[in-house]
Amino acid sequence: MSILSLFLTRYSATQIDFQRPAKKSFWRAAAVCCLLTCNAASAEVQAPQYRQFWLWAGVKPQPVLQQAEQLYVLQGQINGDRQGRVSFTRQGPAVMSAQAQVWLAYRVQTLVWDEAVLRSIRNQLQSWQRAGRVPLGIQLDFDASSYQLGRYADFLRQLREQLPAQYRLSITGLLDWTRTGDVATLNSLTGTVDELVVQTYQGRHSVAGYERYLASLSQLRIPFKVGLVQGGEWDVDWQRRLQQSPYYRGEVVFLLNP
Numbered sequence: 235m236s237i238l239s240l241f242l243t244r245y246s247a248t249q250i251d252f253q254r255p256a257k258k259s260f261w262r263a264a265a266v267c268c269l270l271t272c273n274a275a276s277a278e279v280q281a282p283q284y285r286q287f288w289l290w291a292g293v294k295p296q297p298v299l300q301q302a303e304q305l306y307v308l309q310g311q312i313n314g315d316r317q318g319r320v321s322f323t324r325q326g327p328a329v330m331s332a333q334a335q336v337w338l339a340y341r342v343q344t345l346v347w348d349e350a351v352l353r354s355i356r357n358q359l360q361s362w363q364r365a366g367r368v369p370l371g372i373q374l375d376f377d378a379s380s381y382q383l384g385r386y387a388d389f390l391r392q393l394r395e396q397l398p399a400q401y402r403l404s405i406t407g408l409l410d411w412t413r414t415g416d417v418a419t420l421n422s423l424t425g426t427v428d429e430l431v432v433q434t435y436q437g438r439h440s441v442a443g444y445e446r447y448l449a450s451l452s453q454l455r456i457p458f459k460v461g462l463v464q465g466g467e468w469d470v471d472w473q474r475r476l477q478q479s480p481y482y483r484g485e486v487v488f489l490l491n492p
Contacts, residue, residue, distance in 0.1 A: 276467055276468070276469045276470075277467075277468060277469075278465060278466070278467065278468075279462045279463065279464055279465060279466045279467070279468050279487060281298045281464050281487050281489060282298050282301070284298075284484075284485055284486075284487045285301060285302060285303040285304070285484075286303060286304045286305075286306075286459070286485065286486040286487065287302050287304075287305055287486065287487050287488075287489050288306045288308075288339065288461070288486060288487070288488040288489060289305060289306070289308065289326070289330075289489055290308045290326070290339075290488070291308050291325040292491070293489050293490065294491055295330075295332075296489060298489075299330075299332045299334070300332065302332060303334055303335065304335045304336075304370070305330070305332060305334045305336050305337065306336075306337045306339045306373050306486065307326055307327065307330060307336055308325050308326040308339045308340075308341065309324070309326050309339060309355075309358050310322055310323055310324050310326070310340050310341075310354065310355075310358070311323045311340065311341040311342075312340060312341070312343060312344060312347065313343045313344060314343060314344030318346060320344055320346055320350075320351055322350065322351050324354070325341075326339075328361065329362055329365040330367070336362065336367055336369045336370065337369060337370050337371060337372065337373045337402075337404055338355070338359065338362065338369050338371075338372045338373070339372070339373040339374075339375060340355070340372060340373070340374055340375065341375045342374050342375060342376035345376070345385070345386065345389045347393075352396055355397075356398070359398070359401060369401065370401070370402050371397075371401040371402030371404060371428065372397070372402075372404070373403075373404035373405065374393075374403075374404070374405050374406070376405070376406070377408060378408070378411075379408075380408075380411060380414045380415035380416075381415075383411065383415045383416055383419045383420065384416070384419055387420075387422065387423055387426075390403065390405065390423060390427055391423075391426050394426045394427075402428040402429075403426065403427050403428055404427070404428055404429045404430075404431065405430055405431070406430075406431050406432075406433055406461065407420075407430050407431065407432045407433065407458075408432070408433065409432060409433070409441060409447040410447060411432070412432070412447070412451055412453055412454060413447050413450045417450070417453045420454060421453075421454065421455040421456060423456055424455065424456050427456060428457065429456070429457040429458060429459060429483060430454065430457070430458045430459070431458070431459045431460070431461045431486055432451065432458060432460055432461060433461035433488075434461060434462055434466070434468070435461065435462065435466050435488065438463060438465075438466075438490060439463065439466060440463060440466035440467040444467075445469055445472060448472050448475075448476070451476060452476075452478075452479055454479070454481055455481060456481060457482075457483050458479075458481055458482060458483065459482070459483045459485060459486050460473075460484075460485050461485070461486050461487075461488060462485050462486070462487050462488065463487070463488045463490065464487055464488060464489050468485070473485070
């Protein structure tokens with residue numbers, strides 16, 4: 235029996251005279267009931283409850299990494315300047331000892347790449363492979379605005395042709411991509427992008443009202459996941475609803491330092 239049902243059962247037999255102030259005990263119980271009911275679905279993101287994680291620069295490894303099935307490990311940042319020059323900055327650990335499957339993740343600030351950037355990524359893939367840790371592929375963390383999705387899709391198709399065929403391609407996505415962007419453009423990436431991870435957070439906190447963007451994820455026809463932030467908010471009811479999609483692949487938690 236739910237908390238609300240217990241409450242109603244307890245007080246249904248009680249005749250309440252609304253012409254007089256209600257007893258404090260009644261309203262105290264009502265307040266507790268409301269609080270528990272409203273918070274039943276939403277809960278703080280506890281990393282030990284999950285099996286997929288991001289590990290970014292400066293974040294210390296946590297014990298939960300030992301239970302990880304997949305890790306997205308930051309390996310570099312790709313920047314561009316106003317003169318059109320692009321640079322690659324190596325970040326993150328060279329190789330990790332955790333036994334999870336690994337994605338090499340890259341923070342991307344520009345889509346104007348040169349051969350040196352591609353060579354750096356290929357070299358890192360090979361370094362992990364030589365160490366006995368064959369990566370699943372690479373993930374790009376690029377904040378394309380909704381109206382730029384077409385341009386970003388073209389870039390991804392070109393990149394896919396330049397990556398070794400054995401490696402997969404993952405991208406992160408913003409919450410509004412499927413609500414205000416062109417979902418058809420995202421779905422056209424079938425065969426180019428192996429997964430999309432939609433982030434429900436910004437910085438160290440969950441986006442306020444993130445729930446109102448989740449319904450549109452049902453329109454996706456490519457594999458997708460939802461990105462959460464450690465200590466942030468997540469409505470487990472939405473987790474169950476998203477699991478009804480055959481394209482849903484679970485949640486990824488962005489780890490933070492305590």
